[in-house]
Amino acid sequence: MKQFLEGSRAVAEIVKLCKPGVISAYPITPQTHIVEELAQMVANGELNAQFVNVESEHSAASVVLGAVATGVRAFTATSSQGLLYMAEVLFNISGLRLPLVLTCANRAISAPINIWNDQQDSVSLRDSGWIQFYAENIQEAADLHLLAYRLGEDKSIMLPAMVCMDGYTLTHGMETVDIPTQGEVDKFLPSYKPLYKLDPAEPLTMGLLADPDYYLETRFAIQETFKEVLKMIPKISEEFKNRFGRDYKDGLVEEYCTKDAEKVIVAMGSVCGTIKEVVDAQRAKGKKVGLLKIISYRPFPYAKVDDALKDIPRIAVLDKAVSLGAYAPLAVEIKATFFGKKKSPKLISSFIAGLGGRDITFESVKEIFTKLNRKEVNLEFIDLKPELLKEEYGV
Amino acid sequence: MEYNPLFKPGHTACVGCGQAVAARLVIEAAGSNTIVVNNTGCLEVFSTKYPETAWGVPWIHSLFENAAAVASGVEAALIYLGKSPPNGGMPPITPTADSANGGKAAKDTINVIAQGGDGGTADIGLQALSGMLERGHNILYCCYDNEAYENTGVQRSGLTPYATNTTTTPPGTKSIGNIRPKKPMPEIANAHGIAYVATASAGFPQDIQRKVKKAMSIKGPKYLQIHVPCPLGWRHGPELTLEVAKLAVETGLYPLIEYENGKLTAVRKIQPKPVEEYLKVQGRFKHLLNNPEEIKKIQAIADANIEKYNLKVKPGAT
Amino acid sequence: MFGPLVVKPSKSKGDKTGSWRVKLRPKYLQKNCIACKMCALICPEGCIQGKEKNTYISDYNYCKGCGLCAQVCPKADIVMIEEGSEGEKK
Numbered sequence: 001m002k003q004f005l006e007g008s009r010a011v012a013e014i015v016k017l018c019k020p021g022v023i024s025a026y027p028i029t030p031q032t033h034i035v036e037e038l039a040q041m042v043a044n045g046e047l048n049a050q051f052v053n054v055e056s057e058h059s060a061a062s063v064v065l066g067a068v069a070t071g072v073r074a075f076t077a078t079s080s081q082g083l084l085y086m087a088e089v090l091f092n093i094s095g096l097r098l099p100l101v102l103t104c105a106n107r108a109i110s111a112p113i114n115i116w117n118d119q120q121d122s123v124s125l126r127d128s129g130w131i132q133f134y135a136e137n138i139q140e141a142a143d144l145h146l147l148a149y150r151l152g153e154d155k156s157i158m159l160p161a162m163v164c165m166d167g168y169t170l171t172h173g174m175e176t177v178d179i180p181t182q183g184e185v186d187k188f189l190p191s192y193k194p195l196y197k198l199d200p201a202e203p204l205t206m207g208l209l210a211d212p213d214y215y216l217e218t219r220f221a222i223q224e225t226f227k228e229v230l231k232m233i234p235k236i237s238e239e240f241k242n243r244f245g246r247d248y249k250d251g252l253v254e255e256y257c258t259k260d261a262e263k264v265i266v267a268m269g270s271v272c273g274t275i276k277e278v279v280d281a282q283r284a285k286g287k288k289v290g291l292l293k294i295i296s297y298r299p300f301p302y303a304k305v306d307d308a309l310k311d312i313p314r315i316a317v318l319d320k321a322v323s324l325g326a327y328a329p330l331a332v333e334i335k336a337t338f339f340g341k342k343k344s345p346k347l348i349s350s351f352i353a354g355l356g357g358r359d360i361t362f363e364s365v366k367e368i369f370t371k372l373n374r375k376e377v378n379l380e381f382i383d384l385k386p387e388l389l390k391e392e393y394g395v
Numbered sequence: 396m397e398y399n400p401l402f403k404p405g406h407t408a409c410v411g412c413g414q415a416v417a418a419r420l421v422i423e424a425a426g427s428n429t430i431v432v433n434n435t436g437c438l439e440v441f442s443t444k445y446p447e448t449a450w451g452v453p454w455i456h457s458l459f460e461n462a463a464a465v466a467s468g469v470e471a472a473l474i475y476l477g478k479s480p481p482n483g484g485m486p487p488i489t490p491t492a493d494s495a496n497g498g499k500a501a502k503d504t505i506n507v508i509a510q511g512g513d514g515g516t517a518d519i520g521l522q523a524l525s526g527m528l529e530r531g532h533n534i535l536y537c538c539y540d541n542e543a544y545e546n547t548g549v550q551r552s553g554l555t556p557y558a559t560n561t562t563t564t565p566p567g568t569k570s571i572g573n574i575r576p577k578k579p580m581p582e583i584a585n586a587h588g589i590a591y592v593a594t595a596s597a598g599f600p601q602d603i604q605r606k607v608k609k610a611m612s613i614k615g616p617k618y619l620q621i622h623v624p625c626p627l628g629w630r631h632g633p634e635l636t637l638e639v640a641k642l643a644v645e646t647g648l649y650p651l652i653e654y655e656n657g658k659l660t661a662v663r664k665i666q667p668k669p670v671e672e673y674l675k676v677q678g679r680f681k682h683l684l685n686n687p688e689e690i691k692k693i694q695a696i697a698d699a700n701i702e703k704y705n706l707k708v709k710p711g712a713t
Numbered sequence: 714m715f716g717p718l719v720v721k722p723s724k725s726k727g728d729k730t731g732s733w734r735v736k737l738r739p740k741y742l743q744k745n746c747i748a749c750k751m752c753a754l755i756c757p758e759g760c761i762q763g764k765e766k767n768t769y770i771s772d773y774n775y776c777k778g779c780g781l782c783a784q785v786c787p788k789a790d791i792v793m794i795e796e797g798s799e800g801e802k803k
Contacts, residue, residue: 405727
């Protein structure tokens with residue numbers, strides 16, 4: 001039923017419908033409204049869950065690890081420093097193959113401390129073995145939680161999933177959101193039946209020491225499973241469309257005006273909304289431009305990206321994260337898609353923008369499209385302040 | 396011999412390991428209706444080297460410092476599943492006699508034990524433990540105190556005794572070894588206002604089992620710290636594990652005490668022996684044996700314990 | 714694809730740590746044993762079993778020869794003997 005909701009509230013409403021049995025909560029801006037809303041639902045008896053207020057994010061992740069290991073669906077949310085503090089536990093959760101859903105309200109990484117949005121936090125955990133979805137808007141953020149649970153808990157997958165939504169832009173922004181009924185969700189998302197769990201009735205040992213004779217295969221198994229995930233996302237998206245009427249096509253990427261485009265920007269998250277508006281404006285002036293929105297960053301949909309961009313001459317990749325000392329994280333994936341391929345774009349330029357909440361305006365997007373006229377750019381920061389560079393950094 | 400005990404032989408603990416003794420005693424006392432969450436450490440490593448496991452109960456290891464938090468999640472899940480009574484609630488403000496036995500734990504409740512070594516508990520795991528205790532989870536936290544990071548090769552921890560030789564507090568011309576006394580972990584646990592705190596020792600096996608059973612009968616968070624000799628790290632013969640553990644208690648260096656709802660309700664009385672008897676059988680204190688001044692300081696620590704907990708058995712009392 | 718490393722207790726026989734014994738092994742005289750169970754209680758391997766008096770013995774597949782049982786036996790009914798001195802299989 002359509003409601004005008006704050007992003008955090010929309011996520012809380014969807015999570016409630018997923019009926020997690022255990023929720024762990026630790027505050028960190030800008031994620032906190034999500035757990036606050038859930039706390040109120042639990043307090044009002046709308047949601048039968050054990051709500052555990054923990055003393056740190058490391059423990060927030062550990063509590064839900066323990067809950068899922070005991071066979072109960074669980075949920076937690078965090079941002080930025082919290083996600084990094086959880087990092088050790090997040091690798092552990094995927095290594096233990098425990099399906100769990102975590103919302104990351106994307107926020108910059110300290111130092112300097114900054115509570116505004118960019119994607120450095122979740123992107124820096126791209127190797128953690130977690131499925132990672134990135135939402136463009138609040139509806140998507142809500143819907144992706146349903147996909148995340150359904151996918152992760154599948155017996156052939158058994159992997160945790162992170163739904164990444166831009167801090168403030170989406171968590172504190174308000175949009176009209178269609179929140180499905182409990183009945184509809186129950187049909188789409190069966191109750192969690194673990195493959196194995198901690199139960200005195202059937203004792204077993206989890207989290208063993210794997211010496212060199214056994215460790216390598218555990219990572220191979222997860223890597224192979226991600227291939228399964230790539231195949232399963234389109235199927236589940238299809239079912240999602242039939243049940244809820246929202247079409248995420250294959251759930252991996254969204255191709256916006258890319259078919260005959262000469263220039264396409266590749267990006268993730270809420271900036272895609274800004275890019276779409278610039279694309280519309282430029283298309284109205286006859287300019288063939290487009291956007292490729294990556295929804296599933298892990299597993300990365302190489303084949304899908306190849307298919308979508310191989311005939312596009314000029315590509316700009318817009319990263320809202322930075323891999324300090326190397327090329328930008330998303331750009332690297334796009335370049336890797338095409339290296340050595342017969343059909344590939346003439347030029348793939350890499351741009352970094354919006355770190356620490358710096359606005360990415362229509363002008364910034366237009367500037368990127370313009371810069372695609374020139375030769376390839378390995379990595380360029382957009383909207384730097386020359387006077388600041390001069391004063392502070394003597395550049 | 397066919398084994399279905401809860402902690403089976405075939406694990407790879409060092410010969411004469413005190414922690415192996417205590418771990419088996421704890422789980423046998425807790426019984427099969429128990430889920431164990433274990434921090435990284437000797438116990439975890441020597442009992443679950445894939446594809447072997449010594450554990451006959453559901454057991455999980457996550458990381459070095461989060462057993463208390465993972466266990467909190469296990470317990471929360473059990474509550475959700477109706478297999479454990481709701482937790483939380485106010486601890487009794489002023490410990491009164493009747494509240495001394497605290498809320499009884501329901502018969503069919505699944506026991507949850509979180510456990511780790513001294514480092515995993517008092518150092519790296521202290522925060523998660525404090526959270527678990529403060530939140531009132533119905534969990535027994537068990538700390539196996541072998542007084543150093545033994546698994547990584549005998550490095551100093553917060554519970555390493557004064558003047559001990561460890562690889563990171565070696566004696567030398569400029570140092571007598573570990574310059575700090577043990578962190579008062581039982582008192583720290585007790586300060587959380589929880590229902591039951593106790594110390595035990597591998598030298599008194601039945602006492603361990605009595606205290607585990609008692610802990611399991613009490614609702615809410617419980618903390619049990621068990622002194623467990625480590626022949627490797629303490630440098631004594633494997634056959635002396637029992638003897639060394641007893642001496643620690645009998646010299647007053649390791650008081651066996653019980654707090655119920657914050658009140659000291661029981662201590663093991665001793666006829667104090669001089670600390671030197673304890674020190675001289677361990678290589679980790681060998682550097683002190685011709686250093687009477689340092690031995691006096693250690694004796695002072697023991698005497699302070701004896702006085703603080705009134706450990707000395709009354710003359711004439713049996 | 715296949716899941717993580719999880720072990721069912723029934724599947725695990727553990728390592729045959731009896732091979733660790735170098736010098737000594739416990740010999741159960743089973744003459745003055747009063748079934749006080751102290752040996753079984755303090756065995757780090759938990760491999761000592763018995764029911765009534767004079768029936769306690771360790772499983773030499775697992776016994777590491779630490780000597781704690783001989784130390785604790787109130788009746789000195791367990792003695793440490795040279796490994797292999799009585800031709801028992803390891």
